[in-house]
Amino acid sequence: MTSRLLVVENVSRSFASTAETVTAVRDVSLTARAGEFVCVAGASGSGKSTLVNLITGLDTADTGRILVEQVDLGLLDESARARLRLTTIGVVFQEHNLIEEFTALENVALPLEAQGLDGRARALDQLARVGLADVAHRMPHQLSGGQRQRVGVARALVGDRRVLVADEPTGALDSRAARELFELIRALCDDGMVAVVCSHDPMCREIADTVYEMSDGRVRTAVGAPV
């Protein structure tokens, strides 16, 4: 179905060392459609970061299939997956990872410039979309923690990307800034995007349409999931 921007089917990922094999993600399936805010909740070590890495193509699944806007990640090599992150899927981590020597605007323009495009006008539009047009020319250290994460969201979406994946995006924020970030992601979803947010913050569960609980690498329950 075309409105399903993200499909994860029976995905597993294990890590082997000489001492043991840890299965970080076990037979996980989930889907997300345009407009949907998905929260993946779970304790530390439950497999959320591994799942984020698989969905964004930073890592590859041992088994199963992941489709992002109908593109099967398993058919892409590493450079094609990196390109998909520039054009189709954006990722936000707990730390904002902005380049300190660049302004907010320059940071947001980077994914477009990496594709050889002139990104400044579209970057400014994207900053306006996250409510930060008036601080576009500030350096990251001149922004609050919440503003820096919003710049990160703008950078993850610039170029008309519709799939946002976030790994504990509010982990370094106070509760007010956290709520503002979740409300921003909610508004972007209401505008047609899809967001998969891995978080153990209870606010994420409250504001999401669908909540998947991760435990020992498995998705145990889905509240509000489509049948």
Ligand SMILES: Nc1ncnc2c1ncn2[C@@H]1O[C@H](COP(=O)(O)OP(=O)(O)OP(=O)(O)O)[C@@H](O)[C@H]1O
């Ligand atoms: N590269 C790796 N090599 C070995 N084990 C790993 C690797 N990545 C993750 N693991 C293990 O897989 C399990 C799940 O880890 P993961 O980081 O995905 O969980 P998490 O829910 O994101 O936890 P946290 O919130 O603490 O980051 C853990 O037992 C972890 O030690």
